[in-house]
Amino acid sequence: MxxxxxxxxxxxxxDDLRADAYRPGPPVPPEPAPDSGPADPADAAGSAPAGGSGTADSGSNGSADDSGNRAVNGASTSDDPAAGDTPAAPEVSAAxxxxxxxxxxxxxxxxxxxxxxxxxxxxxxxxxxxxxxxxxxxxxxxxxxxxxRDLDLDPLLRFRVLENCLGRRPARIPVPGWADPYDAETARLDALLRDIGDSEWHAPVRLKWFEGERRMSRRTTVAGVIGHLLTVDGIVAGAMGLGDPLGPHAPLLPAARTEAFWNDMDLPPTGTIREPWRDQSHDLIRTVSFAGPGVADMSVSYGSFALSLRDALLDRAFECWIHADDIADAVDYPYPPPSGAHLNRMIDLAARLLPAALAERRRAGLAGPPRHLVAAGAPGRSLHLEVEGSGGGSWYIALDSPAAVGSPDKSVAQVALDGVEFCKLVAGHVSPEEAAAGQDGDRQAIRDVLFAAAALSRL
Structure with a gap:
């Protein structure tokens, strides 16, 4: 070897550094110096050859000089032990x-x-x-x-603990199921905000969306993103009678509300914005929980369009996740997508809004003309949208009229996308040309639907 x-x-x-690990041992006494001659005269006599007297004064066998050295049998000795003695070899311990x-x-x-x-x-x-x-x-x-081990806590840990606790002891007034995505996404974002430092609230974040055929962006900070979520969530809060954070005369359009909030602040927003945003989200969850099932169909106006309260909170959950992901990228924080069930509902909302978005682009001259108009509620020409991965499914998008019904029998094209990729397209973070989509069928219909999906994004 x-x-x-x-x-x-x-x-x-x-643990190896014990108190006595390097303590010196007891002192070793010095060895006595060897004598210059034998201690017993008999020994000296016995060392002489047979023919001599063996005494020091015998002229024939030895003589002494003035220096004290003695010559015995022709060999010189002295009082220095090094002159004639060989040092002993050190003992070798057995392996x-x-x-x-x-x-x-x-x-x-x-x-x-x-x-x-x-x-x-x-x-x-x-x-x-x-x-x-x-x-x-x-x-x-x-x-x-x-x-x-990674010291960062799993962002879903709080949700799993609460889910387990509520499963063992259900709440007396539970959160309605249609509000679960908003409750989960605001809690996940709040956990992220608790983990960041004071300086990271000023980390730059770039918001992205589409307008027409152009990709738009706006630079802000982490605190500015939370202010944006606070002001747009205020639309839902105002519709429920909770009070608008911008006051009674605030604009309705989300982009106008955000610009008004950013412009009215004397100083850039800081981490103090987290508390009012979280309080408002708690108030929204608490109010819909006490309001009963009928409140889900209440209309919430966004200025240029309106959604039911059920879909409005789902829209807010979607935007909360997208902007939380923007913040996580800015501060280098791990942030997974929503759970499969919540992601499926977000994709379903976008699929239901696509026919209206396509019609709006057609009125603006940005999409091809309709080919086969049908009566409202009748099956019409459709595109098969197949979303893969967690939260995926199949949807049929009406192409010629927002009032038509998508039908597998009328399908003229098919688009396949990953679930998260489709959501990033709807959020304006991925352009229609860059979307990794499998395509088959009518190319014009595919292009119109992909651009209509990007048109759902906004500031």
């Missing part, structure tokens, strides 16, 4: 056995070994293939115990 790359040691753990090192693998993977044990284990891993494989498995297992 020589030459195999060594397995890197685990990351040191803070731990295979069994001991194998038993240390678990502690090694958890960074619980001492420095000496770690060095011994790592050296052993370079020579023992079974232990190296076992060490890799243990290191992978330890990695699973310390996975990195």
């Amino acid at each position: 020589r030459g195999v790359p060594r397995i890197p040691s685990p990351r040191a753990a803070a 731990p056995s295979h069994g001991v090192l194998k038993s240390l693998l678990g502690a090694w993977a958890l960074s619980a070994c001492s420095a000496e044990e770690t060095a011994a284990v790592e050296e052993h891993l370079g020579d023992c293939a079974p232990c190296a494989e076992e060490a890799l498995r243990l290191r992978d297992a330890v990695g699973l115990l310390h996975t990195d």
Whole structure:
């Protein structure tokens, strides 16, 4: 196994730094210096050859000089121990056995070994293939115990907790089902706004929509977007008698209301705009919950068109999601699309509004003329809109008259789109030419419907 790359040691753990880990040991007493000669005269005598007296003053066998050195049998000795003594070799501790090192693998993977044990284990891993494989498995297992986790909360967590709580103990006065999308989307946006910092309220956001054949945009901030939602939601609030945030003489058109709000403010809006917007959304949910089922059909005027309260709150939920996604892009925040059931209802509203939008473009000379007029409520020439993915489905769009009924038997073209892609087209965030759509059939009808979908967008 020589030459195999060594397995890197685990990351040191803070628990290894014990108070006594690096405490010095007890002092070692110094070794006594060796004597210059034998301590016993008998020893000295025994060291002499057989023919001599063995004494220091014997002229034949040894002599002393003035420096104190003695020559014995022709060899020179001195009081310096280094002159004739050889230092002893240090003791070498025996290497731990295979069994001991194998038993240390678990502690090694958890960074619980001492420095000496770690060095011994790592050296052993370079020579023992079974232990190296076992060490890799243990290191992978330890990695699973310390996975990195995203500290950002799931934006749907609050909705799931509330849904579970209400399932166990239903509310005495529940929110009507047709208001659920607005309730969910305002709650999700509020959770996003709670997570951002004070400086991020001034992050630039670009609002996008279509007018005629042109793509429009307007630059604002995160706080400016919330102000826009506050003023347009005020249309629904005013229709329900809750009071308009812009006052009794405010314009009805959403774009005019937003411009009036932005122009009347002396300073750019800040995070203080969140509280009035959230209070207004709470008031809307509370009011429709107490009002009873008949309020769903109440008319809400947007100036140039009107919607039932049921569809108006669905429209507000759609715009809340779209602008929340704009804010999330500006502050780099993860923001998934709505749930499949809510997304399906938003797509259904857009599909129901497409015939009127197509007729409006035809009156402005922006769409082809009708080909086969039919009586109101009768099946007419249609386009099959197939929306894929979560919240998808099939719709048949009447092409020649908004009062006609779409029919599979009268279908002359088909368009297939992803659900989120279709919603971005309706919101004006994707142009009709750029929409990733599968197309088949009458090209003019397909172009007219895609541009009519983009025409549903507004500031």
